[in-house]
Amino acid sequence: MVVLEAKNIKKHFGGVVALSDGNLRCQRGRITGLLGANGSGKSTMSKIIAGVYRPDGGEVWYKGRVVHYRNPSEARKDGIALVFQNLSLVPDLTVWQNVVLGVEKNRGIFLDDREAKDLTRRILQDLSPDLDIYRKVYELSPGEMQIVEIAKAISEEPELLILDEPTAALEQAQVRNLFRYMRTLAGKGVAIIFTSHRLWEVMEICSDVTIFRNGATVACIDFDKEEKDPEKIVSHITGEPQRASSLEYMSEEGVYDEVLFRAEVKSMRSGERKLKEASFELRRGEILGIGGLAGQGQNELLYALAGSYPGVRCEVELEGRRMRLQRPQDAIQHGILLVPGDRQQEGLFLEHSVYNNMIFPKLGFPKHPLVIPERHYKDECESIVKLLSIKTPSVDVPVSALSGGNQQKVVVGKWLSFDVKVLLLADPAKGVDIGAKRDLYEYIVHLARKRGVGVVLYASDNEELVQYTDRLLVMYEGQIVATLNKGEISDDTITAVSMRVR
């Protein structure tokens, strides 16, 4: 039974067309995957259905009638729940307070807290039984926050549940729990819309997919009738004919035996749990992966290497010179450069132009001229934009106007005018679509192989580690517990090594 059908939806923001011809159909008890590059209109579509935006054209049919929601609460009352990608949680309230936020029930004149706690426990029992409902949300990991967000949407027992990239912040075990729960919900007759940039997730959980490209629906594939062909789906998403990966230089050629970088990181605090100690060697031209379950100290290790994690002693040897990194400046001046995981918070000044973002790190150097050589920098900046094929109207537009993938390229690009020796990447492809992800990784491989840069890569998606790394360190509770060589790296072994330690 069709619960929702959106036909010929149009939506533009100012002069930018977000949706030109969006079509979507959801059925009771089925999970519909929504695929597309960043900026292809799938998020806009979700938001129109949930009443966040109003369409400029087209019709939304819900349970047999045309609906026009003016705000999200109207849609919520009608049984449509949207789990936001940008979280809607309040950090200073506890888990259970957040789950019932906005729909609290009273008992007499006071709030009925016992009922709220029971409800929260009931929902979380299936999703994440270990989560303490009395914790404040700001203490949670991103994955746990995402789970609370989902619990909040489910607490209202929706008939149509829209999950906008819920798995981006989750670790594998949490994804399994979520999928199991989604299947239970679908079994009860809930229609679910699911978006993710990870193709295997969509292939595993969805019964059909709808693919968006440049604001229009380009394909609907029903997995009951057609076979699951990832290549075909990718070619729908990118709009390019199927092609083999052009990573011919992915072979180990170009990795030298010379040790470029040696690091010894040790926590100075005994109670420290996130990062205890780690030491490793990195060869010239090598891409060294860091894997493991989410939140085992991978990010902290990269931050420590960039000189920006307090309470940790970080001794390194770069090209034979020993030094101690205490501040970010130390690392930057020696060419140890970090691309942080949360680009919007830590990698970019969102309201500033591409140009400003790119030149900013230069200004802190002791020998920088008093007056900024604008002309020279502008040329340099434009050549980097061209080199990385960053899609932007000009270098003067604010980065916030760029799509996620292009924003990430700016973060990488701002280091390229430096003498890069070691590049530290913290989950660089998070929230980046398939096409842009491929561009980005091809460039990183190029940097390593052709310019002899040592790359340390942490990725939350094991597939990226399998595909792009030469050697892999697996971390558990702030320590390196295993090293895998090229031949041994596979999704199964990573998962096995990550979990076995328990």
Place this chain on the structure above:
Amino acid sequence: MEVVKREKIFPVAFLRNVFLQPETSSLFMLFVLFAITAVLQKNFFEVKSIARNINSFAPLVLLAMGQAIVIISGGLDLSSGTALSLFTCVLTTVMKKGDPITGVYALVVTFLVAVGTGVVNGVGIGYLRIPPVIVTFATSYAWLGIALFLRPTPGGESVDWFKVFYNARAVEGFPDSVKLVGSYIPPALVLVLLGCLLWYVVSRTRTGRYIYAVGSNIESAYVSGIDTGKTQMFACILNAIFIFLAALFFVGQNQSGDARMGGPLTLKSIAAVVVGGIALTGGRGSVYLALVGALILGFVSKIIFFANIPNAYQTLTSGIIVIAAIAGPAYAALKREWR
């Protein structure tokens, strides 16, 4: 299947955790200052001097608690001191000495004025989304202007029974039993308890929860379906009611109104909130901590008075003690952030 999972904590880790809470450091500070005052002030534990201390602390306590509510909701009130002055002027203008019923009129009129000031601040902060500092800076001058219009020089009239808010025994014609209770429970304490009760009730309702939610993250609160404008306005009105209670005490004490008495209390109330360990960024900390903060500031001035510090150094000394008091919660917050 009811499984309540709470982390089991080692005593050591537990103690460290306790010491890193902002509450602990401000309570500890209060205890130290309390002890010092008790040593310096010879008759500290006599009924009379306890009552006197409570009387001198009460106005700031009330203002600080009101201020805390606004700050937790994500605002800031720079007009609370002048609002206090305004309320004393309104009270003493409506009242006519020797006509007891005018006291009731004054209570009603001033309460409405108080709610009005809260609504004005609340509309500016919550609905028009003007930065709170700007809104309340502007209204602080408005309140001062109206107060000066009503009472260009300190003075005015007050009915005799208004003394009940300061010293129940001073009122003529009250039954002896009431006077007896009044001699043991200072009216100022009753006003503070009234304020605490008011907040206790509100904090257990939706509005109380929403005040924290809005102050913590206004965007998230909005998408969760909370009326953020209404919530912030309600916080401002609650604040005004606390100021109203303080005004009752002042008029009870002085039997007159003064357009200029409240001004210096504004920043003191904000300082009390910070010293108590409530985050200026909103959403975090308990309103009762403002009470602790106000008491800390009160004891600081007591100590300086009794320690015979030369006049020239008094301000400097109190400044240093206040910095020390703020450093505690700030250090605890920093420590927690690093973990």
